[in-house]
Each structure stands twice: as structure tokens, then as C-alpha cells.
Amino acid sequence: xxxxxxxxxxxxxxxxxxxxxxxxxxxxxxxxxxxxxxxxxxxxxxxxxxxxxxxxxxxxxxxxxxxxxxxxxxxxxxxxxxxxxxxxxxxxxxxxxxxxxxxxxxxxxxxxxxxxxxxxxxxxxxxxxxxxxxxxxxxxxxxxxxxxxxxxxxxxxxxxxxxxxxxxxxxxxxxxxxxxxxxxxxxxxxxxxxxxxxxxxxxxxxxxxxxxxxxxxxxxxxxxxxxxxxxxxxxxxxxxxxxxxxxxxxxxxxxxxxxxxxxxxxxxxxxxxxxxxxxxxxxxxxxxxxxxxxxxxxxxxxxxx
Amino acid sequence: xxxxxxxxxxxxxxxxxxxxxxxxxxxxxxxxxxxxxxxxxxxxxxxxxxxxxxxxxxxxxxxxxxxxxxxxxxxxxxxxxxxxxxxxxxxxxxxxxxxxxxxxxxxxxxxxxxxxxxxxxxxxxxxxxxxxxxxxxxxxxxxxxxxxxxxxxxxxxxxxxxxxxxxxxxxxxxxxxxxxxxxxxxxxxxxxxxxxxxxxxxxxxxxxxxxxxxxxxxxxxxxxx
Ligand code: SF4
Ligand code: SF4
Numbered sequence: 001x002x003x004x005x006x007x008x009x010x011x012x013x014x015x016x017x018x019x020x021x022x023x024x025x026x027x028x029x030x031x032x033x034x035x036x037x038x039x040x041x042x043x044x045x046x047x048x049x050x051x052x053x054x055x056x057x058x059x060x061x062x063x064x065x066x067x068x069x070x071x072x073x074x075x076x077x078x079x080x081x082x083x084x085x086x087x088x089x090x091x092x093x094x095x096x097x098x099x100x101x102x103x104x105x106x107x108x109x110x111x112x113x114x115x116x117x118x119x120x121x122x123x124x125x126x127x128x129x130x131x132x133x134x135x136x137x138x139x140x141x142x143x144x145x146x147x148x149x150x151x152x153x154x155x156x157x158x159x160x161x162x163x164x165x166x167x168x169x170x171x172x173x174x175x176x177x178x179x180x181x182x183x184x185x186x187x188x189x190x191x192x193x194x195x196x197x198x199x200x201x202x203x204x205x206x207x208x209x210x211x212x213x214x215x216x217x218x219x220x221x222x223x224x225x226x227x228x229x230x231x232x233x234x235x236x237x238x239x240x241x242x243x244x245x246x247x248x249x250x251x252x253x254x255x256x257x258x259x260x261x262x263x264x265x266x267x268x269x270x271x272x273x274x275x276x277x278x279x280x281x282x283x284x285x286x287x288x289x290x291x292x293x294x295x296x297x298x299x300x301x302x303x304x305x
Numbered sequence: 306x307x308x309x310x311x312x313x314x315x316x317x318x319x320x321x322x323x324x325x326x327x328x329x330x331x332x333x334x335x336x337x338x339x340x341x342x343x344x345x346x347x348x349x350x351x352x353x354x355x356x357x358x359x360x361x362x363x364x365x366x367x368x369x370x371x372x373x374x375x376x377x378x379x380x381x382x383x384x385x386x387x388x389x390x391x392x393x394x395x396x397x398x399x400x401x402x403x404x405x406x407x408x409x410x411x412x413x414x415x416x417x418x419x420x421x422x423x424x425x426x427x428x429x430x431x432x433x434x435x436x437x438x439x440x441x442x443x444x445x446x447x448x449x450x451x452x453x454x455x456x457x458x459x460x461x462x463x464x465x466x467x468x469x470x471x472x473x474x475x476x477x478x479x480x481x482x483x484x485x486x487x488x489x490x491x492x493x494x495x496x497x498x499x500x501x502x503x504x505x506x507x508x509x510x511x512x513x514x515x516x517x518x519x520x521x522x523x524x525x526x527x528x529x530x
Contacts, residue, residue, distance in 0.1 A: 081462075082462070108462060108464065108469040108470070110471070110478070111461050111462065111471070111478060111479045113461075113479050124463045124464070125510075125512060126509045126510075127462070127464045127465055127466050128466075129466040129506055130466070130506075130509045133506065134509075145509065161470060162470075163470030165473075166468065166470045166471065167468070167473050167475065167485070167488060168468070168472070168487075168488055168491045168492075171487075171491050171503070174467070175466075177504065178466060178467065178506055190470055237471035238470045238471045238472065238473050238478065
């Protein structure tokens with residue numbers, strides 16, 4: 001075992017993994033985290049804690065991860081390259097490990113112009129691929145980025161993101177291969193609405209044998225309303241949403257139920273694709289729907305190790 | 306070249322409040338080419354100031370706004386030529402880039418030197434009336450690895466290893482008005498038959514070459530006197 005995290009155990013044992021996403025509050029209120037985390041307990045194998053997503057200031061991922069770990073869940077600490085340089089990142093990785101955090105998701109990070117501090121200066125000292133390689137170096141070679149040795153290493157299960165719906169499409173698998181070569185153990189993808197395009201991407205992934213070198217968790221987002229579906233389609237960069245799904249949401253008498261149905265159907269289709277090792281649920285501001293989806297997709301009970 | 310644009314006139318007028326003899330100094334090099342601070346622009350700015358002051362009834366025998374332009378504000382020899390004019394003024398409004406303003410401030414000790422431009426970037430005119438940034442002066446050029454397109458200046462996140470997840474239809478996630486630099490790099494490498502090269506990981510950049518302690522220097526031992 002590289003980290004001994006619950007997520008790693010589940011994947012190594014060959015179970016179809018389920019992870020969920022939890023966004024910390026724009027305050028210091030730990031109860032918000034506790035409430036959201038409890039909704040996930042028993043329904044997911046690990047919980048991703050976002051890192052100031054969409055560049056809006058929120059409670060730090062590392063602190064929220066520690067709270068979640070204290071509740072007996074396995075946190076995945078998301079870390080973006082937007083706000084910290086290599087010194088701060090390595091320091092936080094050591095700190096996270098000391099707090100019992102065993103998974104990290106290495107991300108580029110949304111540009112600050114999307115968030116609530118658009119006049120801030122971004123960092124991007126290193127990029128997400130270099131971050132993956134840095135964490136791997138810390139874990140496997142016990143070395144800081146500068147080559148200096150450390151006494152005890154942070155044992156992290158290293159994750160990365162992949163977006164099969166961004167452009168240039170042809171380059172997307174090359175970028176995945178770079179992430180795997182840099183040391184990614186698992187991948188969480190952008191939310192899949194466009195299953196045919198995802199299948200084409202997975203074909204390219206399999207052609208390169210990447211599915212045998214990295215665990216791929218396909219992202220899914222349960223959508224509450226037709227408006228939210230249209231927003232995903234038109235306003236989220238790097239997202240592909242078929243018109244058919246917008247139409248289904250528009251015509252539904254109970255849009256919430258329809259959103260759940262679409263999500264469950266998508267999961268069932270994704271499960272059939274060779275090389276998909278699990279799903280990553282991202283119920284934006286709707287964490288309470290996770291148990292329903294996991295149950296209806298036939299993914300219960302979650303394995304215990 | 307260095308691309309700059311003039312500050313709003315109101316800001317310039319606030320800057321020179323309280324001074325009576327103003328010398329506007331244009332620069333004949335980059336800012337002439339980008340039409341921000343050459344001879345013509347210096348003349349226009351000086352007239353604008355005169356008009357504004359006339360409206361306020363400030364023009365009189367002891368009040369004066371004049372203009373001059375040197376070939377390059379960032380070289381001592383050209384600044385020497387205007388020493389007398391500078392000496393006769395209360396404050397100098399430099400229409401050079403940031404280097405020009407600072408060169409004047411060093412050359413003319415005890416004289417107030419004010420910037421009339423906002424210095425923007427190293428770039429080129431893309432078409433009439435449009436200039437774009439091309440180089441961020443990072444000090445360690447990687448254009449050989451990226452098909453001659455700069456990821457540092459032109460990618461919104463200065464990424465070195467390919468496009469982020471926000472690249473769509475050739476555009477950057479930040480705005481549909483921004484070309485994704487990595488889409489451009491990909492297209493160019495493809496047309497060069499060098500896509501293979503984009504599979505290699507570029508290591509973390511040595512940013513000490515970009516912004517180090519104090520101003521960066523270029524020393525040519527062979528040329529030192
Ligand atoms: S890599 Fe550096 S030196 Fe080369 S064009 Fe870009 S910013 Fe300028
Ligand atoms: S979309 Fe392209 S240009 Fe914009 S940040 Fe991402 S890689 Fe850079």
C-alpha cells in the first residue's frame with residue numbers, strides 16, 4: 001500500500017469505488033462540514049474536500065479534511081496550484097499527512113477571475129503535473145522538490161483530474177499519460193453528461209493501456225433543475241451536455257427526481273465501460289442526495305476494510 | 306517592443322497639481338511605435354494640459370507647459386540633450402515606459418519625474434489599433450519546447466505542461482475573447498510534426514531567473530570597460 005487510505009484499499013481490492021465531493025463553507029463553521037460529511041457516511045469510500053473552488057474564499061481544504069477525518073471518513077485533500085508556491089505546498093502536504101490525511105488530488109485550479117477576489121495575483125509557481133511529481137518524490141524518494149532528503153515521508157495516495165470534454169480533444173489522453181507518468185495513482189474526471197464522448201476518450205485511454213496503470217473514477221453531477229442543466233451546458237468551461245438532457249429536465253414534472261434518474265442512468269452506463277474503476281459524485285450544494293443516488297445505482301453496501 | 310498606454314488625463318492632471326512649469330517628454334522608440342508616448346502624443350498631451358489649465362484660469366506668465374521628445378529615454382546620452390529644459394521645469398511628465406521614467410529620475414537628481422503612461426508588456430501590433438502581449442521576460446525562454454508560442458505570457462495560468470481543463474473550442478476558460486495558448490501550441494506543434502515532444506514533462510521552472518532579489522542584471526564580461 002502506498003498510503004493505506006480507505007480509497008486505496010477499495011481500489012486495490014477491485015471494488016467499484018464511490019467518492020463524493022464536499023465544499024467547505026465561506027465561514028469558520030465546522031458544523032457545516034460535520035453535517036455534510038454525515039450525509040456521506042456509509043455511502044462513499046472517500047470525500048473530496050475542495051480547495052477554494054471557483055476561486056471563492058472558503059475554509060481551507062486541509063482544516064476541513066482534518067474535521068472529516070475525525071468523523072471516521074477518508075478525506076481527499078484537493079490542492080490547487082493557484083494560491084500557493086512550492087514552499088507552501090510542500091509544507092501543507094507534510095502538515096496534512098501529520099493530521100492523518102492520506103489522499104491528495106492535484107489540480108491546476110480555476111482562474112481567480114471567476115471568484116470573489118478577481119483582483120488577486122495568482123501563483124502558478126508549479127503546474128498540476130509538476131505537483132503530482134513533487135508529491136510522488138516526497139512519498140517514494142523521501143525528497144523535497146529541491147532534492148533534499150526528509151526524515152519521514154508523507155504517505156499520500158495521489159490523485160489527478162482529467163477532463164475528457166475539454167480541447168484539444170486529441171491531446172487530452174496525452175495529458176492523462178503525462179499525469180500517470182508523473183505519478184498519479186487515481187484520476188477523477190470532469191462530470192460526465194456526454195457518455196458517447198466519454199466512451200471515445202476511454203477507448204483512447206485503453207489504447208495506451210493507461211487504465212491498467214491508474215484507477216479512473218468518472219465524475220457525475222446530480223442536477224436539480226433545468227436551469228442548472230442549462231448552466232452546466234452554457235457557462236461551465238470544459239463541459240459537454242447533450243441537448244437531450246436539457247430537454248428531459250425541461251419537460252420533467254419533478255425535475256429533482258429527473259435529475260436523480262439521469263445521474264443514476266449515467267452511473268449504470270459508466271460502470272459498464274472497461275477501465276472505469278469507480279465514480280466521483282459532485283452534488284453541488286446538494287450533498288443530501290448522495291445516499292439516494294448511491295443506493296439506486298446499486299452501489300451499497302460500501303466495502304469495509 | 307514595449308507596449309504602453311497613456312494614463313487617463315484626469316489622473317495626469319491630479320499628478321501635476323501644484324506645479325507651474327511642466328515639461329512633457331516623449332520617447333522616440335517603443336512608445337512611438339505603439340503610439341502611446343512619441344512626439345505626436347507628447348504634443349497632444351501638452352495641449353490638453355494647457356487647455357485644462359486655461360479653463361481653470363491658471364495660465365499666466367509664470368505658468369508654462371512645454372514638450373520635447375528624445376530618441377530614447379532609457380539611455381544617458383539622449384537624456385543629456387534635454388538637461389537644460391529639464392532644469393527649467395518644476396516637474397517632468399515622462400511619456401516613456403517605466404524604464405524611461407526611471408532613467409530620467411536617476412539622471413535628473415532633485416527633479417520630480419512623473420509617469421504619463423501605464424507600461425503594459427512586451428508585445429507587438431497584431432493589427433491596426435490592437436497590440437498583444439507575447440513575452441513576460443521570464444529570463445529562461447522555453448519557446449523551443451512550445452513551438453514558438455509562449456505559455457508564460459499567453460496562458461492565463463502560465464502552465465508548462467499542456468492545457469488545463471478549461472480549454473474549449475480554442476478559447477481560454479477566462480474569456481471567450483482570449484485564445485487558449487495551449488490550443489495554439491498544440492496546433493503549431495502538430496503542423497510541425499512535433500506532437501511527440503508535448504508528451505515530455507517540463508520540470509518546475511526556475512523562477513529565480515524571473516524575479517530575483519532586486520533588479521535582474523545582464524553582465525557581458527567581454528564588453529565591460
Ligand atoms: S518563455 Fe520567457 S523569455 Fe520566452 S517568450 Fe515566454 S516569457 Fe519570454
Ligand atoms: S484555457 Fe488555455 S490559456 Fe486558459 S488557462 Fe487553461 S491552458 Fe491556459
